[in-house]
Amino acid sequence: MTHRYLTAFFALAVALLTVLASGCATNPVTGxxxxxxxxESQAISASLQAYGEMLEPIRQEGRLNNDPAVKARIDAITGRVVAQAIRYRPETSEWDWEMQVIDNPEVPNAFAMAGGKMAIYTGMIDKLEASDDELAQVIAHEVAHALSAHTAEKMSVSLATNLALTGYALTGERSAVAMSGAVLAAALAVQLPHSRQMEREADRVGIELAARAGYDPQAAPSLWEKMAGLGNGSPPQFLSTHPSTDSRIRDLREMARQMQPLYEEARAGTPPSHPI
Structure with a gap:
């Protein structure tokens, strides 16, 4: 490698490290x-547009919220969980929290985007015969991803990777980072697997949100046991982006034990709800 290329390489490396260093932030939930x-505000803006574009063809096919009883059930659970999320981060009361129900009884899946834009497939109900407590674990897990700014983080990791691979000129200013394709990036972030660290955060925060909302934390390990039993040789779609292992189920059992007092306290009162 010539001196000129070495100089360019090190200049790029320094610039990239500067951007990465300046791009560090503290998780608003876990620290x-x-x-x-x-x-996060950029991710919320991109997610809002991507969410609408993703759901529009489903709406046109007549597969969105076509069972009022199911929609009411999901909204009731979501409202109680979101009320607890707002206690974690009061500023999220300004988010336009939204949960859509996608009619596909064969797909046990759910997802969340920045700003509290979420959807759940009816397969999560039909294939699992899920109780309200179990559905609350799914919903709270997704709410926890939104609450922890995981969409913005995944978009940032993808952007940093692209910058490293393409060698674009970097300024070190976050506000100067190009956001072309942000809507596409937000949509793709739904499909990309969360890191193990993100999953641990969503497990831990989600089970606490559900317990504080009055939903049995013991439903968390039982839900994942049901999900793990659906494979038939290949993992369900939900598990493809939310890996489930024996160790994870053991961790959830321990978390459930720790959250039991919060659940009992919530059951003794009337957990608040947020309009969805």
């Missing part, structure tokens, strides 16, 4: 350091 080249 973990996150890479945030894409701000």
């Amino acid at each position: 973990r350091q996150q890479l945030m080249l894409v701000s």
Whole structure:
């Protein structure tokens, strides 16, 4: 490698490290350091548009919220969980929290985007014969991803990877990072697997949100046991982005034990709800 190329390489490396360093932020829920080249507000804006574009063809096919009883059930659970999420982060009361129900009884799946834009497939109900407590675990897990700014983090990791691979000129200013394709990036973030760290955060925060909302934390390990039993040789779609292992189920059992007092306290009162 010539001196000229070495100089260019090191200049790029220094610039990239500068951007990465300046792009670190503190997780608003867990306190973990996150890479945030894409701000949460940018991720929310991109997710809002991507969410509408993703759901529009489903709406046109007549597969969105076509059972009022199911929609009411999901909204009731979501409202109680979101009320607890707002206690974690009061500023999220300004988010336009939204949960859509996609009619596909063969797909046990759910997802969340930045700003509380979420959807759940009816397969999560039909294939699992899920109780309200179990559905609350799914919903709370997704709410926890939104609450922890995981969409912005995944978009940031993808952006940093692209910057490293393409060698674009970098300024070190987060506000100067190009956001072209942000809507596509937000949509793709739904499909990309969460890191193990993100999953642990969503498990831990989600089970607490559900317990504080009055939903049995013991439903968390039972839900994942049901999910793990659906494979028939290949993992269900939900598990493809939310890996489930024996150790994870053991961890959830321990978390459930720790959350039991919060659940009992919530059951003794009337947990608040947020309109969905």
